[in-house]
Amino acid sequence: MRYFRLIFGLLLLLPAALSAADHVSVIKREVGKCAVAWQRNDYEKVLGYLPPRVIQQRGGRAATLREIKEQFAQARDLGAERLEALPGRIAPPKQVGSWLTSLIPLTAILHSAHLDLTQETHVLALSSDQGKKWFFVLLYEISQAELNAWFPEFKGKIVVPQDPLPKIELVY
Numbered sequence: 451m452r453y454f455r456l457i458f459g460l461l462l463l464l465p466a467a468l469s470a471a472d473h474v475s476v477i478k479r480e481v482g483k484c485a486v487a488w489q490r491n492d493y494e495k496v497l498g499y500l501p502p503r504v505i506q507q508r509g510g511r512a513a514t515l516r517e518i519k520e521q522f523a524q525a526r527d528l529g530a531e532r533l534e535a536l537p538g539r540i541a542p543p544k545q546v547g548s549w550l551t552s553l554i555p556l557t558a559i560l561h562s563a564h565l566d567l568t569q570e571t572h573v574l575a576l577s578s579d580q581g582k583k584w585f586f587v588l589l590y591e592i593s594q595a596e597l598n599a600w601f602p603e604f605k606g607k608i609v610v611p612q613d614p615l616p617k618i619e620l621v622y
Contacts, residue, residue, distance in 0.1 A: 473543045473581045477552055480584045481575065485535035493518050501576055501585040504600050529562040537573065543581070547603035550577040553611070558590070561621075569616045574608065589613075 480499075487495035497505070497515055508514045525533070538555030545551075552575040560567040571590040574597075577583060589597070589610050598605045 473550065473552075473577075474540050476581060477540050477543070477554070477575050477584055478537070481537045481540070481554060481573065481586060484586050485537060488535050489533050491522055493522070499584075499586045501587065501600075504585075504587060507600055525560060530560045530567075531563065532561040534559040534561065540575070543575070543577070546607045547601075548578055549601070549603070550581055551575065551604075551608060553608070556588075564621060566619045566621055567616050568619070569613065571613045572611050 484496070484499040486492075487499070493515055496518055497511065500514065505511055505514045508517065536557040536559070538557065540554050541552050543550040543552040554573045554575055556571050556573045558569045558571060560569075569590065571588070574587040574589055576585045576587065587597070587600075590613060592610060594610045597608065597610050601608075
């Protein structure tokens with residue numbers, strides 16, 4: 451009888467486990483597409499991966515697009531030739547308010563002629579429709595107060611990790 455209960459319990463949990471695995475594979479695919487958009491300087495595509503709430507609170511679509519373009523231009527002016535974005539292991543999503551969320555470690559590498567700058571940070575994956583569409587918030591230089599202003603429902607539930615200092619490597 452005890453084995454029957456154990457098997458029955460496992461069968462009840464199986465759909466949730468399969469759903470989480472499916473969400474992780476979708477997030478992995480989408481975060482890969484977003485990383486490629488960043489690497490190709492595809493500003494419109496990058497904008498499409500930002501949550502509408504973030505775009506609105508940054509002054510709207512035009513202002514956010516202008517800000518993204520300015521950040522890329524600054525990087526080029528400082529000698530950045532290529533950006534590499536490497537997402538780490540994706541945690542199974544958890545429900546926070548009306549959002550599915552997953553915190554993803556990210557390694558960003560700016561390559562230039564004579565040095566590589568590596569920054570470890572995180573991306574917050576968000577879905578308001580149970581995983582059909584995913585948005586991403588790069589948490590580099592985002593404060594806890596800023597994230598909580600964008601998403602008050604995350605207060606006390608999602609903590610913005612502290613980023614370590616960047617690493618600089620000379621290359622020849």
